Amino acid sequence: MTAKMTPEWIAVDWGTSNLRVWAMGPRAPLAEAQSDAGMGRLSRDDFEPALLALIGPWLGEAAMPVMACGMVGSRQGWFEAPYRAVPCRPLDPGAAVPVAARDPRIALRIVPGLKQTGPADVMRGEETQIAGALALGAADGVICLPGTHSKWCHVSAGEVVSFQTAMTGEVFALLSEHSVLRHGMAGDGFDDAAFDGAVAEALSRPEAFAARLFSLRAEALIGSLAAPVARARLSGLLIGLELAATRPYWLGRVVTLVGATAISGLYVRALAAQGLTARRLPATDCTLAGLTLAMTCEDIP
Numbered sequence: 109m110t111a112k113m114t115p116e117w118i119a120v121d122w123g124t125s126n127l128r129v130w131a132m133g134p135r136a137p138l139a140e141a142q143s144d145a146g147m148g149r150l151s152r153d154d155f156e157p158a159l160l161a162l163i164g165p166w167l168g169e170a171a172m173p174v175m176a177c178g179m180v181g182s183r184q185g186w187f188e189a190p191y192r193a194v195p196c197r198p199l200d201p202g203a204a205v206p207v208a209a210r211d212p213r214i215a216l217r218i219v220p221g222l223k224q225t226g227p228a229d230v231m232r233g234e235e236t237q238i239a240g241a242l243a244l245g246a247a248d249g250v251i252c253l254p255g256t257h258s259k260w261c262h263v264s265a266g267e268v269v270s271f272q273t274a275m276t277g278e279v280f281a282l283l284s285e286h287s288v289l290r291h292g293m294a295g296d297g298f299d300d301a302a303f304d305g306a307v308a309e310a311l312s313r314p315e316a317f318a319a320r321l322f323s324l325r326a327e328a329l330i331g332s333l334a335a336p337v338a339r340a341r342l343s344g345l346l347i348g349l350e351l352a353a354t355r356p357y358w359l360g361r362v363v364t365l366v367g368a369t370a371i372s373g374l375y376v377r378a379l380a381a382q383g384l385t386a387r388r389l390p391a392t393d394c395t396l397a398g399l400t401l402a403m404t405c406e407d408i409p
Contacts, residue, residue, distance in 0.1 A: 112165075112168075113131065113138055113139060113165075113166065114166070114168055115131035115132050115133060115138055115139075115166055115172070116132055116133060116134060116173075117132050117172065117173040117174065117175065117403055118130065118131060118132060118163055118166065118172055118173070118174045118175070118214075119132050119137075119175055119176075119395075119396055119399040119400070119403075120159070120174060120175065120176035120177070120178075120180070120399075121176075121177055121178050121233065121236075121395050121399075122146070122147060122176055122177070122178040122179055122180035122185070123146050123147065123178050123179055123233065124146050124147050124148045124179050124256075125144065125146040125148060126142060126143070126144055126145075126146045127142060127143050127144075127145045127146060127158060127159070127162065128140065128141075128142040129141050129142070129159070129162045129163050130396065131163070131166045132396075132400070132403075137396065139166070141162040141163070142162070143158065143161065143162060145158035145161070146179070147178075147179035147180060147182065147184060147185050148179075152185075152186065155180065155185070155186035156186070156209055156210060156211065159174075159214070159216075160211060160214075163214075167213040167214065168213070169213070170213075171212060171213060171214060171215040172213060172214055172215065173215050173217075173403065174214050174215060174216045174217070175204065175217055175219065175399050175402050175403045176216060176217070176218050176219065177218070177219040177232070177233050177235075177236040177395070177398070177399060177402075178232055178233035178236075179232055179233065180218055181205065181218040181219065181220060181221065181232060182221075182232055185218075186207060186216075186218070187205065187207040187218060189204075189205040189218040189219065189220040189221070190205075190220055191220060191221050191222060191223035191230060192220050192221075192222055192223070192235075193222070193223055193224070193225065194222055194223070194224050194267075194268045194269065194270060194271065195267050195268060195269045195270075196222070196267055196268060197239070197266055197267050197268070198222070198235040198236070198238040198239040198242070198267075198268050198398070199219065199235060199236065199239040199398060199401055199402050200220075201401065201402050201403075201404075201405040202405070203219075203220050204217040204218060204219055204220070204402055205217060205218045205220065217402075219235065219236050219398075219399070219402050220235075221233070221234075221235055222234075222235045222268060222271070224270060224271060227272075229271055229272060229273050230273075231259055231271065231273070233395075234253045234259045234261075235268070235398075236394075236395055236398035236399055236402065237253060237366050237391060237394040237395050237398055238251050238253075238261060238263065238268060238366070238394075238398070239397070239398040239401050239402075240393065240394035240395060240396065240397030240398030240399075240400075240401070241364055241366050241389050241394045241397075241398075242263070242266060243397045243398070243401060244389055244393060244394060244397055246263075246364040246366075246387070246389065247362050247364070248263055248264050248265065248266075248362070249262075249263065249361045249362030249363065249364070250262055250263070250357050250358055250361045250362065250363045250364070251263055251363075251364045251365075251366060252357075252358070252363055252364070252365050252366070252367075252375060252386075253365075253366045253367055253391075254276070254277070254365065254367045254371045254372060254374075254375050255277050255367055255368075255371060256275075256277035256278050256281075257273050257274070257275055257276075257277065257278060258273065258274045258275075258276050258277065258350060259271055259272070259273055260272045260273075260274070260354045260357040260358070262357060272353075272354055272357065274350040274353060274354065276346050276347060276349075276350045277371070279346055280342060280343060280346050283321070283342060284339065284342060288325055289321065289324055289325055289338070289342065291325075291328065292324060292325065292327075292328030292333060292335060292338045293335055293338055293339050293342070294335055295335045295336070296336075297334075297335065297336030297339070298336055298339060298340050298343075299334070299336045299337045299339075299340040299341075300340070300377070302336075302337045302340040302341045302344065303340040303341070303343055303344040303374065303377070303378075304344065304377070304381060305341070305344065306320075306340070306341040306342075306343070306344025306345045306348060307344040307345075307347055307348035307351070307378045307381060308348065308381065309344075309345070309348065310344065310345045310346075310347075310348025310349045310351075310352060311348045311351055311352050311382075314348075314349055314352040314353075317345060317349055320345055321342075321345070324338050324341060324342060343374065344378075347374060347375065347378050348378065351378060351379075351382070358379065358382075358384060359382075361384075362387075363379060363384055363386040363387070364386065364387045364388075364389060365386050365387065365388045365389070366388075366389050366390075366391055366394050367388075367391050368391055369388075369390075372388050376388065
């Protein structure tokens with residue numbers, strides 16, 4: 109008979125769309141699981157059952173420590189973990205918010221997000237990845253976390269000094285799946301040259317963005333614009349527009365990208381065209397390193 113696996117604690121990354129959990133051993137994860145039970149699908153009473161559905165086999169009789177980050181701590185989440193104001197270190201282990209669970213087998217704490225009052229901005233989950241990136245050797249400078257809502261964060265002496273969010277990923281999804289542009293975006297494939305040209309165009313003429321969007325539709329109608337080219341140009345226009353807006357963050361700075369391989373690769377490509385070599389760190393590695401810091405109360409190097 110196989111012995112039951114018992115972790116030391118459980119790490120949780122709870123986003124808007126997905127829930128990911130890891131059974132943590134002394135040096136590395138022992139197991140992991142995920143579901144589509146993101147915050148956006150749940151009412152407040154649904155969070156605990158959704159978590160137990162994944163981690164139930166890992167629990168014993170004693171209360172298992174659980175450290176969570178992300179949208180689980182939002183106003184619409186399981187329990188609101190108030191934002192901490194920048195400038196500050198990305199994590200303060202003592203600020204993790206305990207949450208009373210109905211099941212006595214879990215002892216849950218939630219990592220607070222960060223807020224910036226001027227200009228107004230917030231993050232949840234990315235603060236944990238930033239802490240993890242610093243622990244994994246990211247240097248002072250700028251940490252960019254590309255994705256649905258891309259974050260550009262100025263980090264100095266281990267503190268998040270300021271940050272700026274761009275809704276690039278969400279706007280790409282809206283335009284490519286729900287706007288008139290969707291008719292020319294179906295299928296797979298991606299044209300690198302079309303992406304490069306669109307990034308350069310958006311950086312040089314950001315004011316023409318709306319007009320360039322409709323040209324994608326027009327070319328598809330009268331010029332047989334291929335879907336891989338259209339998709340790459342839309343991505344390039346949006347990322348180029350983001351780079352134009354965040355130029356004070358990346359120009360002449362050391363940039364570390366924290367994200368999935370595919371999306372990070374596009375940002376590396378776009379920045380390289382501006383003469384910058386960005387370092388990449390995997391998002392999952394940074395999340396787990398940050399949650400481990402929050403759990404063990406170690407300071408960030």
